Amino acid sequence: MKRSFLLAFATLLASVAVAQQDAPKAIYYAISFPNAAHHEAQITITIPQAPTGPLVVRMSRSSAGRYATHEFGKNIYNVTATDVNDKPLELKQVEGDVFSIAEHPAAVKISYTLFGNWTDGTYTSIDPSHAHLNMPATFMWVVGQDNRPLTFEFNDLDKYGWHIATQLKHLGANVYTAPNLQYMMDSPTELSDHKVSSWDVVNTDNKKEKINLTVHSDDNQQVIDNFGKMVARMVLEEKAVFGELPAYDYGEYTFISDIYPTTSGDGMEHRNSTCITIPAPKVEGLEKRLLGVYAHEYFHSWNVKRIRPKSLEPFNFEHANMSSELWFAEGFTQYYGELLLVRSGFVDLDDYTGTIAGLVNQVLNTPAAAKYPATQMSRYSVFADAGVSIDPNNNANDFTSYYTYGGAIALALDLRLRSDFNLTLDDYMHQVWINRGKVMKPYTVPDLQSDLGKVTNNPKFAAEFFKKYINGIDKNNYQELLAKAGLELRKAAPGKGWAGSLATTAGRGRAGQPRAANAEGLPILSSTIIGSPVYKAGLDAGDIILKVNGTDIKDQKGFDDQLTDKKPGDKLTVSYKNRTGNHETSIVLEESPFYEVVTFEKAGKQLSKEQEAFRNNWLQSKVK
Numbered sequence: 353m354k355r356s357f358l359l360a361f362a363t364l365l366a367s368v369a370v371a372q373q374d375a376p377k378a379i380y381y382a383i384s385f386p387n388a389a390h391h392e393a394q395i396t397i398t399i400p401q402a403p404t405g406p407l408v409v410r411m412s413r414s415s416a417g418r419y420a421t422h423e424f425g426k427n428i429y430n431v432t433a434t435d436v437n438d439k440p441l442e443l444k445q446v447e448g449d450v451f452s453i454a455e456h457p458a459a460v461k462i463s464y465t466l467f468g469n470w471t472d473g474t475y476t477s478i479d480p481s482h483a484h485l486n487m488p489a490t491f492m493w494v495v496g497q498d499n500r501p502l503t504f505e506f507n508d509l510d511k512y513g514w515h516i517a518t519q520l521k522h523l524g525a526n527v528y529t530a531p532n533l534q535y536m537m538d539s540p541t542e543l544s545d546h547k548v549s550s551w552d553v554v555n556t557d558n559k560k561e562k563i564n565l566t567v568h569s570d571d572n573q574q575v576i577d578n579f580g581k582m583v584a585r586m587v588l589e590e591k592a593v594f595g596e597l598p599a600y601d602y603g604e605y606t607f608i609s610d611i612y613p614t615t616s617g618d619g620m621e622h623r624n625s626t627c628i629t630i631p632a633p634k635v636e637g638l639e640k641r642l643l644g645v646y647a648h649e650y651f652h653s654w655n656v657k658r659i660r661p662k663s664l665e666p667f668n669f670e671h672a673n674m675s676s677e678l679w680f681a682e683g684f685t686q687y688y689g690e691l692l693l694v695r696s697g698f699v700d701l702d703d704y705t706g707t708i709a710g711l712v713n714q715v716l717n718t719p720a721a722a723k724y725p726a727t728q729m730s731r732y733s734v735f736a737d738a739g740v741s742i743d744p745n746n747n748a749n750d751f752t753s754y755y756t757y758g759g760a761i762a763l764a765l766d767l768r769l770r771s772d773f774n775l776t777l778d779d780y781m782h783q784v785w786i787n788r789g790k791v792m793k794p795y796t797v798p799d800l801q802s803d804l805g806k807v808t809n810n811p812k813f814a815a816e817f818f819k820k821y822i823n824g825i826d827k828n829n830y831q832e833l834l835a836k837a838g839l840e841l842r843k844a845a846p847g848k849g850w851a852g853s854l855a856t857t858a859g860r861g862r863a864g865q866p867r868a869a870n871a872e873g874l875p876i877l878s879s880t881i882i883g884s885p886v887y888k889a890g891l892d893a894g895d896i897i898l899k900v901n902g903t904d905i906k907d908q909k910g911f912d913d914q915l916t917d918k919k920p921g922d923k924l925t926v927s928y929k930n931r932t933g934n935h936e937t938s939i940v941l942e943e944s945p946f947y948e949v950v951t952f953e954k955a956g957k958q959l960s961k962e963q964e965a966f967r968n969n970w971l972q973s974k975v976k
């Protein structure tokens with residue numbers, strides 16, 4: 353049955369080759385898996401109505417939503433070009449990932465082999481259990497033909513017992529389509545024997561949106577159905593923030609998840625779907641821990657896929673887009689992904705105080721947050737977001753994550769809107785949704801400021817907030833703000849001697865493996881943090897600590913043991929060696945600057961009625 357459907361398509365293609373120019377026909381992709389055991393796919397692209405002049409096809413160097421560049425061209429080979437009767441055409445490789453055909457007829461076929469063996473939101477993996485396809489890592493595309501529809505035929509499904517999870521539009525049997533290149537690239541596709549749990553959400557306009565949870569894992573259907581009920585609850589809590597679900601294209605949103613110990617941990621948002629990969633044995637028993645990434649990625653179906661930074665529009669597949677807005681696109685999503693699990697009842701307050709402490713420490717205790725505004729840290733994403741390189745960077749001192757930096761700003765803004773304006777961050781997000789997302793009008797940083805001015809009816813406050821905390825490096829008073837909800841911000845280790853991080857495990861080899869430890873002493877593997885006692889003592893990457901106060905040091909624990917019972921101001925005498933020989937220095941211990949957050953109840957303080965009400969308004973469910 354699939355075969356006859358394909359033949360009909362082949363006939364269709366033959367006729368489109370001579371069709372009129374004003375209605376561009378779909379570029380037709382066929383992918384099959386003759387060698388899945390060795391991680392290969394075979395891909396053929398048929399291009400009817402090829403543009404006149406040289407026909408240029410290429411692989412991408414970046415992927416929608418992944419902000420750093422990736423060389424996808426390295427994983428294709430056996431690239432050939434023919435006419436539709438398989439007569440060879442001369443194909444020239446003009447760059448590593450760019451191919452050109454100078455002389456060609458109206459219809460051209462390109463074929464190549466793809467290798468893929470990495471399961472996450474950026475790459476592609478192929479084996480007999482699945483074909484996990486991120487489109488930029490999988491499919492070549494025709495330069496200059498961005499607005500043509502693209503049709504996909506996924507073969508060998510019966511051979512491997514696979515079915516399909518994707519946001520692409522289903523045309524019938526194993527054939528799917530995308531209206532244009534941007535949509536196609538945003539539509540990861542999972543071919544596997546995954547489980548599906550689906551439900552409808554009645555939207556504010558009374559239309560139904562269908563939500564599909566697909567999970568490729570070793571769980572049974574009942575586990576996935578139960579997990580689906582938890583995801584459904586989280587979905588409603590997110591809907592309550594914006595007042596409505598987005599109107600999904602074709603009326604569906606799909607969580608495409610792949611949960612298995614050898615996958616790489618990732619979540620990648622798309623317009624009507626998300627790709628979630630988690631290195632875990634299965635869903636069963638880990639539901640609450642897995643839910644965070646689902647909450648984060650689903651929030652993106654408003655914030656970033658529809659409330660869209662102008663800087664990411666349209667997505668450039670030859671070079672990563674740089675954006676000053678990721679503190680909002682990712683940071684505010686980070687804040688909500690965690691907050692909404694509290695509102696949905698899956699995370700309790702004591703766990704959530706740990707999350708808050710993480711945000712506050714990020715903004716108050718990282719060297720880069722002290723030096724650079726959130727907008728600048730956003731722009732570094734072109735290197736930071738799963739960017740691949742061999743040589744080390746100085747991220748410990750020169751970069752702080754726009755996820756947590758932005759999350760900390762969201763936290764402060766939420767608490768300020770609540771205490772100073774009798775408003776909430778939900779009101780602000782709703783305003784941005786109505787002004788930008790729902791109408792698909794890409795925004796800039798000044799637009800976000802203008803929306804804050806509108807929702808507070810106080811443009812002066814908005815101007816000051818953006819000047820100080822978004823475009824500047826001032827910090828909000830978290831201690832004062834958190835106290836309004838009966839939460840205490842206090843030093844995590846008062847009165848104890850602290851040396852700072854030695855970064856003995858932070859260095860990573862190219863394959864993500866820790867570098868081999870030195871047989872002698874404790875090697876420091878990456879930059880120590882500016883201002884910390886070990887930094888002031890002159891210790892850095894390349895140094896090997898041999899002794900502390902006369903005791904041989906072999907590992908991090910041996911070093912930590914030397915800190916027991918030490919006070920701020922105490923000294924450690926350190927013998928170390930490096931390429932210039934043996935040296936001695938002293939570390940003058942300080943008090944750790946890091947904070948913890950605890951409830952007033954835990955801190956032995958009285959929680960006032962006002963604080964309790966403030967806290968409940970903030971953290972309790974908004975689902976009516």
Ligand SMILES: [Zn+2]
Pocket residue numbers: 621648649652682685
């Ligand atoms: Zn995100």
